[in-house]
Amino acid sequence: MVDLTEANFNETTKEGRWILDFYAPWCPHCQKLKPILENAHFNIQNEAPQAQLNFGLVDCTVEKELSARFGIQGYPTLKFARKGKVIDYTGGRAVADFVDFAKQFMRPAVRTLGTAQEVQELMESYAVVFVLVAESYEVIEDFVELWRIQGKVGFGWTSDRNLLQNYIQQPANYPGLYLFNDNPVKKYEVYDRPFEKEEMEEWMTFNAYPLFNEYDFNNWRALSSDRKAVIAVADPTNNDHKAFLETIKIVAAKFKDAFVFGYFDMTKYHRYISQFRLEEYPGVVVFDVPKDIFYKSERTHKTEQDVSDFLEAVLNDKIEPQGGGSGVGGKLQQIGDNLYWQFKDHPYLFGGMTLLVVLIFALIFFITTSDTDEPEPESKKQK
Template structure:
């Protein structure tokens, strides 16, 4: 009898455990299947954003590899942050979808994924400059959702807030009131997505300690001089000071992740950017470093920032700028205007001379271009940077030019339509339909504003340059060309598509 009771009891316990296990799996599955990232579009964006004092929005494209990699991390972070007090809302917008293009334009989206932090019902927008994995996203956004500046009252606060491998901005005030403190708060709110801020009434608590006379901003950094004090409390002057002081005399770009934030700062500065790339295992590395730092020090404050990059860690930069590893050691300069300058197979002794020629304005700009094709007999003609002047500006033709990217889904979708348009104008010697790979060729930015793909321009034979924002059907494009082509040339009859019987 006892054994029967025991067996029955074990069966009952097993059944209960199995039921609990199934319930827990079911709950877990339901939670995992539920999306915690809000999906927004042009129809609900404004209504949703205006309801929140703090909301984070990712602008993405479904075909973007980086977006696909971010998606599961962003979703994990959204789940954790939904339980925060108060909850932090994460959302996403397909910025490549045609109806959402105005949203992408409003928030100046130039690449994917771009994440924006929107505050005060969307009245304020800041770049998200944090990590791209779940734990890092959570930590960064918890800090962003709190006060812009944290009070430092003890050595423990210093240890928890100030990371000696990162830049930290601290305001020192006799009391937390008055004009200087209010301007500091404005500054901290404005720059909080880029820098960490704190404030204290006791300067002796801070690294490098000492007394200060009156309200002071102290910038702590892990390079060059380790701290700088500043006492001009004009907000614009403070921002300029922080941005300029946050860039090392020479920024190092290698595989060390602690250097990556300074690399991001380097590329975000408005200065011209000088970049010296070589293999860091090269025997002449010390000679290059010494000569390069001397030049960077000499030109400090003259509108140019300097980066020293390990070629092995810089493949994405090489690909972006069209550089090749067999050109190293090389020095490359990009101006804010987009103009580029290049010196390959560099020697340490060349650096100072070449930089002087650049500063004097005697260097010829470098233009990245694919080779001009030997055969170019497809209906849509291939244009490269080196043939742009001849085909578009000097041909005396009416030219419709598409700027595309090989990986762009919308470009691939448009391609057969452009082929049909080009075939329609095959017998018209005054019209050219052409395309240019904007990821492999430099563009004259003074003529073309290409912020996304595809971007289409039309230049008439008489020189009138127009950006095409019309429909994407064959008929729309043909009508636009006929209406905007040079009036001095007589349009040839455009070949019509055959009418199908079921259209009669």
């Protein structure tokens, strides 16, 4: 395990594969995770040394530039790095999970497809599937190496133009690159840019996430970095709520170029979702992560047409955004939410940290609003 700094990060991580642990020494969850990573590292060295999976530690209280560079907002945050590219690690956090994660790199990243049955098995195994029809898959190999860890993305290759006819109803382009995405059945798109590595990687990166994601405390901001986030809030065990989520999935296919879609399970994140200020559930809001603003409507959106109209209104600036984190009050709420999820298993520590933050903000407010140049009394001026 390697301590990473701003000075050594690029050089150290340019070779091999890396699990990156962005942590804070005071964070109890980070303290629990560290021995797990140490045990996982030991087991991987013994069981899967060919995977070349390393572990890097970034102390965010010291390496603030690195923390800001990767948009770290909670601890611990895990990411995966390969050849200078970094994406979110979304796998499990038990020792066995990390070992299994390493072992996948000992298997081919791209499935060679030779029969219709093999194509069907690939389609049924993943929410998002890319299939390359070409002489070889070398042009997408680096991208596949990075993105297959998401678990929801599958990659296939064939040189047979007719192998995809059950899905595209015609012979495939040669060379051709196809995207198949669940919604809730496989629909496809054809790559129509120049057949060059950088262009192809950009297109695949944009389309590599499922049309409809399950959000959690750590991933929703990362998923929404380049598009506004459509956030449905619902109880997936409730039949009416499940029907609402299916409606959002249908709308996602129409607006996927403008928005990222997903939902929060309100039974798990009941306090965290309060920042979206919904009056009733299930509900939907649109959040602009870079600007930290959100959009909601006074109406309840339950039908496909209602949700579509709402999103059109957001795109056409017909709905006034609300400042999710503007002002002292907004910042306090945002910090309070983060503190809650960091220390929810340690209520006394949570209370102490919250009190400290409130006192700091109160002191800043007092200093910035006090008038240090006190005017002379009128009686003194007249003399």
